[in-house]
Amino acid sequence: MKQMIVHCEEQVTQMALLEHGRLVEYAVEQATGTTSVGSFYKGRVVNVLPGMQAAFVDIGQKKNAFLYVDDCLHPHLEKQPKQKPPITSLLRVGQELIVQVMKEALGGKGARVTTHYSLPGRYSVYMPNADYIGVSKKIEQEAERTRLKQLAEELRENEEGMIIRTVAEGESRETLQGDIETLRELWNRITLRSAQAEAPALLHHDLNMVERLVRDAFSRDVDQLLIDNVRQAERLHTFVRSVAPDLENRIHTYKEAEPLFRRYHVQEQLDKAFQRKTWLESGGYLVWDQTEALTVVDVNTGKYTGTSHLEETVYLTNMEAAEEIARLIRLRDIGGIIIVDFIDMDTEEHRQHVVERLETMMKKDRTKCLVVGWTKLGLLELTRKKVREQVMNQFLQPCSSCGGSGWEPAQIPNR
Numbered sequence: 001m002k003q004m005i006v007h008c009e010e011q012v013t014q015m016a017l018l019e020h021g022r023l024v025e026y027a028v029e030q031a032t033g034t035t036s037v038g039s040f041y042k043g044r045v046v047n048v049l050p051g052m053q054a055a056f057v058d059i060g061q062k063k064n065a066f067l068y069v070d071d072c073l074h075p076h077l078e079k080q081p082k083q084k085p086p087i088t089s090l091l092r093v094g095q096e097l098i099v100q101v102m103k104e105a106l107g108g109k110g111a112r113v114t115t116h117y118s119l120p121g122r123y124s125v126y127m128p129n130a131d132y133i134g135v136s137k138k139i140e141q142e143a144e145r146t147r148l149k150q151l152a153e154e155l156r157e158n159e160e161g162m163i164i165r166t167v168a169e170g171e172s173r174e175t176l177q178g179d180i181e182t183l184r185e186l187w188n189r190i191t192l193r194s195a196q197a198e199a200p201a202l203l204h205h206d207l208n209m210v211e212r213l214v215r216d217a218f219s220r221d222v223d224q225l226l227i228d229n230v231r232q233a234e235r236l237h238t239f240v241r242s243v244a245p246d247l248e249n250r251i252h253t254y255k256e257a258e259p260l261f262r263r264y265h266v267q268e269q270l271d272k273a274f275q276r277k278t279w280l281e282s283g284g285y286l287v288w289d290q291t292e293a294l295t296v297v298d299v300n301t302g303k304y305t306g307t308s309h310l311e312e313t314v315y316l317t318n319m320e321a322a323e324e325i326a327r328l329i330r331l332r333d334i335g336g337i338i339i340v341d342f343i344d345m346d347t348e349e350h351r352q353h354v355v356e357r358l359e360t361m362m363k364k365d366r367t368k369c370l371v372v373g374w375t376k377l378g379l380l381e382l383t384r385k386k387v388r389e390q391v392m393n394q395f396l397q398p399c400s401s402c403g404g405s406g407w408e409p410a411q412i413p414n415r
Contacts, residue, residue, distance in 0.1 A: 002222045006210055006236075007260050008229035015213055016266045023269040024364070025217075026331055029209035036061070036101045036111060038120070038206030040190050043113070044199040045095045048088055055091045056110070057099055060200035063110030067091070067099060071114035075130040075161065096199045098190070103386065119183045122215055122243040123168040123176055124152070126183035130161025138166040138363070148176075155180050167219050211239050216366060218247060226264075228254040273331050280304070280324055284317040288328075294337035297325055301343060314343045315350045322354050326361030335367075335386025339379050355380065 005016040017025035029035065041059040045067075048055045056064040069087045073080045091097075099113035119126045133152045135145045148164045155177055156162060168176060186204070193203045206212060210227075214236065218225060227233045233253040240248045254260050261267045272278065279285045283303030289296045299321040301313060325340060345351050355371060358380070362369045365384070372381040402408055 001224075003264070004213070004218060004222055004225040005260060005264055005266060006225070006227040006229075006232070007266075008227065008232050013209060013232075014261070015210060016261070016264070017217065018264060018266075021265070022327075023266060023273065024327055024331060026266075026270065026273075027209055027213060027333075035104060035206070035209070037104050038101065038212075040098060040100050040117070040203040041065075041113070042096060042194045042197050042199045042201045042203055043099045045091050045093055045097070048091050048093060050086060050088055053084070053087045055087060057097075057113060058200045059099065059101075059111070059113065060202065061105065061111060063105055063108075065099065065101070065111045065113040066109070067113050067115075071102075071112075071116055075116040075127060076132050079131065098194050098203065106386075117187070118163075119186055120165075120215070121179040121183045123165055123171060123179040124183070125163040125165065126180060126187065127161035127163070128184075128187050129159055131159040132161045134161075134163040136164060136166040136168075139164075139169050144169055151176055152180075157184075160184075210236065214240060215243055218244065220247070222247075223250065225251045226254045226260065227251070228260040273328055278324070278328065280317070280320050282317060282320055284321065286321060286324065286328075290334075294339055295334050297338065297340045299340065299342045311346050311350070314345055315353075318342045318345065318350070318354045319357055322358040323361050326358055326365070329362075329369075329384060330365045330367070333367075335384050338382050338384060339375075340382070341379055344378060358382070 001018075001020055003018045005018060007014045007016075012028060012030045015025075015027045016023055043057040043059040043065065045055050046058045046064055053069040055067045057067050059065045069084060069090065072087070072090045073084075097115065098117070099115060100117050101111045102114045103112035105111045116130070117128055118130075119128075133149050133156070135148050135152075139145050139148070148168060151173055152162050152164055155173075162180065164176075190203050193201075197203065207215060210232070214225070218240070225236075227236060230253055233251065236251055237248060240251060254263075256263065276289070277285055277287050279302070283301075285300050285302040287298040287300065289298075299318060301317050304313065304317055321340075321342065329338065342354060345354070351374065355373070359371050362371070362382075368385040370383050372383065375381055
């Protein structure tokens with residue numbers, strides 16, 4: 001049983017994804033802080049930095065956006081020059097151009113933008129200038145991959161590019177064509193607005209959080225979508241009718257007196273999932289520490305003593321931890337470098353099984369993840385694409401007493 005639970009309040013909307021009652025994904029959007037990832041702007045170059053091979057672009061936000069040289073080149077790697085040109089040959093101060101936000105402004109940094117434009121639809125991602133076709137790796141049958149790629153080749157025009165999404169598996173030519181034509185029309189409207197607008201200007205804003213998650217995650221394997229706001233439910237019905245009409249009957253308005261998140265134990269699970277120490281069912285536990293550069297996870301046996309010998313106890317704890325780490329990384333929406341300190345294992349076979357378990361569980365994550373491998377110190381290194389601010393950072397701030405260190409000054413007696 002897979003459910004999407006949407007709780008709406010005046011200033012905030014929260015979404016939880018449950019698998020057999022267990023929380024696996026959570027997102028929140030505040031009315032005053034809508035995300036800009038995916039949005040298009042007409043920007044003006046305000047500074048070009050040859051030493052950084054980058055430029056700063058005014059897009060109308062508090063901080064100027066950052067545009068790296070790689071994001072100015074042709075989207076298709078095969079069409080890029082063998083030697084990277086200087087940024088000064090591509091951009092000049094005062095130049096106006098269309099950019100798309102690929103990373104939210106985080107901390108003291110402005111948003112990161114690109115000219116590798118992409119417009120996601122229900123069944124495809126449309127890239128107006130990419131000149132290549134891709135098919136989701138999650139579509140595994142070779143015959144279906146070939147069919148979809150041929151369809152995309154027939155439907156694209158000029159130097160368009162597109163990526164066929166997982167949900168397109170088994171869909172007809174007409175379905176795919178309708179999706180691509182809608183995105184093509186949207187791109188034409190963006191370019192027309194750009195020609196008429198004065199920089200800096202917003203040209204197109206991506207969907208709100210609920211619509212975006214429905215577009216990307218509401219598929220046939222989701223049995224039910226519950227939403228507790230009648231007005232938002234009506235809007236959602238209209239949206240789903242346009243992108244996936246066969247799934248509209250799975251949307252239900254929740255009208256019970258008991259709060260939706262309490263009914264499905266969402267808040268209870270959130271409180272446990274965002275603790276520094278999270279317990280495993282066996283009695284082992286994980287300790288999470290976040291730094292500016294990376295996130296570190298430490299695995300411990302805790303109360304779990306096993307039934308046979310030490311190596312087996314360690315192996316079973318690590319296997320359970322791998323599964324829970326994958327779930328919590330996705331749930332907390334952690335991005336960047338992640339280091340996991342698993343309990344030391346003696347056999348290479350056990351080490352490989354732990355990596356395989358982690359990789360298998362992380363395939364469920366819609367955000368790009370990569371398990372890099374074991375370091376020389378026996379730590380497991382992985383990365384996850386950082387797009388938006390972590391969920392917990394939207395509700396928490398560094399402690400005014402300890403400055404976020406988690407420590408308070410020791411009371412040293414007078415000597």
